[in-house]
Amino acid sequence: MPRPRKRRRLARWAVLGLVILLAALYYRPLRAYMDTKRSLHARTAEVAQLTSRKRGLEERLFEIRSGSTLVRGARRLGLVKPGERLFIVRGIPAWRRAHARH
Numbered sequence: 001m002p003r004p005r006k007r008r009r010l011a012r013w014a015v016l017g018l019v020i021l022l023a024a025l026y027y028r029p030l031r032a033y034m035d036t037k038r039s040l041h042a043r044t045a046e047v048a049q050l051t052s053r054k055r056g057l058e059e060r061l062f063e064i065r066s067g068s069t070l071v072r073g074a075r076r077l078g079l080v081k082p083g084e085r086l087f088i089v090r091g092i093p094a095w096r097r098a099h100a101r102h
Contacts, residue, residue, distance in 0.1 A: 063069055080086050 064073075078086070
């Protein structure tokens with residue numbers, strides 16, 4: 001009768017050893033999968049952020065390229081359109097103060 005007990009015990013140890021072996025074999029691929037999944041989530045968030053930033057920059061570029069904004073910027077730099085004459089007027093604040101009294 002002691003033999004069936006030994007076989008059961010041996011079978012249990014064999015099953016336990018098999019489970020440990022399978023766990024050891026699956027550990028690295030499972031860990032790599034989880035790391036890749038985390039990295040994918042981080043990259044997805046980064047892509048969403050960069051897409052939003054790109055959209056904002058494209059809107060800003062469109063505004064800059066529009067006629068009125070472009071002309072205003074050129075005027076600030078002292079540029080004139082072809083055929084126009086540039087006049088530099090000085091003393092405007094003093095003139096406004098002098099004429100505000102009347």
